[in-house]
Each structure stands twice: as structure tokens, then as C-alpha cells.
Amino acid sequence: MSEDCIFCKIIAGKIPSAKVYESEKILAFLDIGPVNKGHTLVVPKTHYETVMDTPDRELVELALAVKNISAALHTALKADGISVSQSNHRAAGQLVPHVHFHLIPRYKGDGFHHWPQGKYAEGEMERVRQDVAKFL
Numbered sequence: 001m002s003e004d005c006i007f008c009k010i011i012a013g014k015i016p017s018a019k020v021y022e023s024e025k026i027l028a029f030l031d032i033g034p035v036n037k038g039h040t041l042v043v044p045k046t047h048y049e050t051v052m053d054t055p056d057r058e059l060v061e062l063a064l065a066v067k068n069i070s071a072a073l074h075t076a077l078k079a080d081g082i083s084v085s086q087s088n089h090r091a092a093g094q095l096v097p098h099v100h101f102h103l104i105p106r107y108k109g110d111g112f113h114h115w116p117q118g119k120y121a122e123g124e125m126e127r128v129r130q131d132v133a134k135f136l
Helices: 006-011 056-076 124-133
Strands: 019-022 026-030 040-044 081-085 101-106
Touching: 006 026, 006 040, 019 056, 026 056, 040 056, 056 081, 056 101
Parallel strands: none
Antiparallel strands: 019 026, 026 040, 040 101, 081 101
């Protein structure tokens, strides 16, 4: 647990939340600033800053919770779809340094848009692929 982490405080019950799901290792609660009603955050109860820091076994449990909660949101809220979002580090948009997934019920015409698409220069895609592959 991190003393200054808002999600750790929610997990510890020091800050109230609207819990959607709870297990021994996972907590899911409604986002207080939802993109759409039902926007849910899924977090591990143990503090890890990013998905890269999260142990594989816990990441598997987190992924299964994301899957099951997504299905429940889709059915319960009659959503047209569910966006699953996860960011790592502030530069990527991670505002709370505790690994978490956003599950956002989506509806046709809801106004929520994806990022703009860029392009690779000739040969650039292969160079990027090779650079990444060196670390796998």
C-alpha cells in the first residue's frame, strides 16, 4: 500500500467508493468522473504503479476481472460496446500511479472518440519493429 495513493486509500476504505466487484486481490468501482454512466475502474489491491510492474499471476487475475466486469456492464447497461483502456506513466495519461483499467460503456453517438491515426514513413515500420523485437 502506498500512503499517498488515492486508489490505495479507496482499497483501505479510507475514501468511500461505489464498489462494483471485490475479491481477495481485485477491486472494481465506479469512476467519479465517468465518460459514460457505468465507467468502472478495475485495480489490484496490491499497489503496483504500472502494468509492467504487476506480477504475471496478478495480471492474469486482473484481466479475468476486466473480462467479467466488461460483460456485466455490457449486459446490465445495454451498452453498444465496451472500451477497455489502460495507460502507463503520466506521459501516456496515467493520472493515478496505481495500475488500473478503465471499462467504459459505449453507445452509438456518445461523442467519445479514439486517438488520431498517424503514418509511418517508408521503411520506418520495419525499423521500429526491429527495435522493439530486441527487447522481447
